[in-house]
Amino acid sequence: MTPVEPPVEPRLSWYARPAARAWTTAPAPVGVRAFHAALPEYAPTPLTELPSLAAELGVGRVFVKDESARLGLPAFKALGASWAVHRVLAGRADDERVELVTATDGNHGRAVARVARRLGHGAHVFVSGGVHPGAAAAIEGEGARVTRVDGDYDEVVRLAAAAAREPGTVLVQDTAWPGYEEVPRLIVEGYSTLFAEVDEQVAAAGAGTPDLVAVPVGVGSLAQAAVTHYRSRPAGRRPAALLAVEPTAAAPGLASLTEGAPVTVPTAETTMAGLNCGTLSSLAWPCLRDGLDAATAVTDAQSAAAARDLAALGVSAGPCGAASLAGARAALTGQGAAARRATLGADETATVVLLSTEGAAANPYSAA
Template identity: 60%
Template sequence: MIVNAGRDPAWVCAAAPTAAVRDFHRSLPGYAPTRLADLPDLARAYGVARLFAKDESNRFGLPAFKALGASWAIHRALRERTAGPVTVVTATDGNHGRAVARFARQFGHRAGIFVPDGVHPAAVRAIRDEGADVTHVPGDYDTAVRAAARAAGPAGTLLVQDMAWDGYERVPGWIVDGYGTLFAELDEQLRGHGITHPDVLVVPAGVGSLLQAALTHYRGAGAPPGTAVLSVEPRSAACVLASVAAGHPVTVATGVTSMAGLNCGTVSSLAWPYIRRGLDACVAVDDAEAAAAARRLARHGVDAGPCGAAPLAGLAAGLAAGLAAGQTGGGPVGAALGLTPASTVVLLVTEGAAANPAAS
């Protein structure tokens, strides 16, 4: 676990277009805010005042938050095209591809989804059941992303990838904007508990797009100050942690992990400036820690897959390392997060158990 030496407390970014995005999501069939679960027993167990889980196990009938970004990005991209039907193309470890397939079909288009090694056959079937053509790409997630980008070259195709690189940033930016609805809901739900903002937000990170959305929300113009953001990744694919440690983007080799949606080796180029200046600290956890966290959340009524449980695992790892400010050994990480017995902590539980059949 490391503190981000590049964190700039004075840094403020442009605010996200949350109102327009949320109005769009509200117009879609089946929209409803996902629940914010209050977990008082876990708060006591981890020594904080309040602990909440933003539970994304059912978002538009899909078992993960990805529908928010996919739906808005496809809508925005199609709005700029005058041609007829297109094939929407993306690479995925599971949830993003299924969401792209769902909304491509809902908006009257086809989808071509590229999956790397390690995606569970049940996840592939779920994507096919959305009407998509699925292509297996031997290799890791980055290899599948390159294959999807090549396939999206011809006319009549549209790449909707949740990762940016030089020359491909508009669509990933719309995906990040789409995730803003999650944080708008969270604001309202916390206000219902008399809380203006989390003291600590724990975010699972793959390529960093959800992390970018969180940092945009809590570091944007007009945002209330005082929210520390901690990212969590698999130890076998900790590209955010490695990049923060190096002070520049680093590509890491990835292994096999039950946290399939976080099994990414390269940080999105669009997310990196936000991470560099806005993220407070990073932690990496292993599959056993994520599985234990999922079991613990289940005992408290939260249905979480390994990616969704990673934030609780990350919080536990942080506490084990002496994160609490003022605690003996808390050191610079504790100071960075300001975690105290009076803190309100929010975990982004980004997927339900149904999103990850490999872990069941």
């Protein structure tokens, strides 16, 4: 009988910056959480403890921040879109109607379309070629005009920015470039509500403060919000280690951190469609460079396995959301894990938070 070869483990891509937790920055502005709390759909999303994952990862406690139902949508993006649109449109006449324009790999575009519909504005959403037709249809279902582009995310962003030069339009993009940073900054501020909830929920569970937070990364805006929150040092909060997780098919963060300068990378198809970005936000880059403890990249297969395991434990996670667990597994287990765990301060007593940024319903790709 021919022996069966064991599966080959993918080579781990890894970057670490041991000095990251000594770096500090200014906190997000006050008022964001109160704005969200006043929205009729607002409720803190669940923080689910999963002891079996803590045992697997060799840490004290593991919590998953479940963003599968945020402000009526199956992903976290509405936090940033709602706050940014609120601030951008402040001071305009109530009867002044605009068209909100954006590019998307899925969830951000739907969030912008939902906010536009709720406020009585129009929306024009450009979607990249890798976006599943079901995700595009969901955006159209919010009343948006959808333009499909046969190109990658960077190309879609360029086309949306060009369209937003027309009178009566406002570009609501979650990535920044030189000369376009105000709205992306507001979107990052909007995400601060998520991390405020995490801290309150971890403390309420008797786990103190997070020791390690794993964050999926596309253009880097959510990771920027994580860095801003956990490096701003309010009284009584220890600096958490921050792990960025990207798809191997699109990992500009890992490439940029390794190079020490922003790098645009070619992208390939991935089930982690919402993370399929080749260029980091220019606003996010300095924060990620200085404030991230580590970065890694995971395969579609690793993400799919994580999504299946989370589903079995009662957490709905799409491929992007499951990337956090896949990244934590890559970092904390396997060959060379002792050094990586030391970098992250992830010992047997550590409290780990995995950000599951989208539910399974947010991404029509199968996790199987």
